[in-house]
Amino acid sequence: MENYDDMYLDKVGDVDVVDNYEAEVTGRKSFAGQTGINLTLKRDDKLTHEVGISPDLPVNLYSYTYVTYNDNQFRVELVGYTD
Numbered sequence: 001m002e003n004y005d006d007m008y009l010d011k012v013g014d015v016d017v018v019d020n021y022e023a024e025v026t027g028r029k030s031f032a033g034q035t036g037i038n039l040t041l042k043r044d045d046k047l048t049h050e051v052g053i054s055p056d057l058p059v060n061l062y063s064y065t066y067v068t069y070n071d072n073q074f075r076v077e078l079v080g081y082t083d
Contacts, residue, residue, distance in 0.1 A: 031061040031078040
């Protein structure tokens with residue numbers, strides 16, 4: 001969450017710049033019983049990442065990487081969380 005502090009990314013359609021990426025809130029998703037906002041990250045109008053974040057958790061709910069140096073795509077999803 002620290003990269004998203006002071007960003008105006010609360011409701012669907014909100015757009016801001018995060019680490020030189022255009023970030024847009026596209027909805028809400030739940031993983032492991034936790035709900036957060038869904039963000040798409042674009043650079044040069046190309047979708048590069050999608051992440052799910054929650055201000056209540058120290059980890060991402062999920063992270064999808066669409067563009068990498070080796071043309072591989074990666075998915076990481078939270079499958080369980082306990083306080």
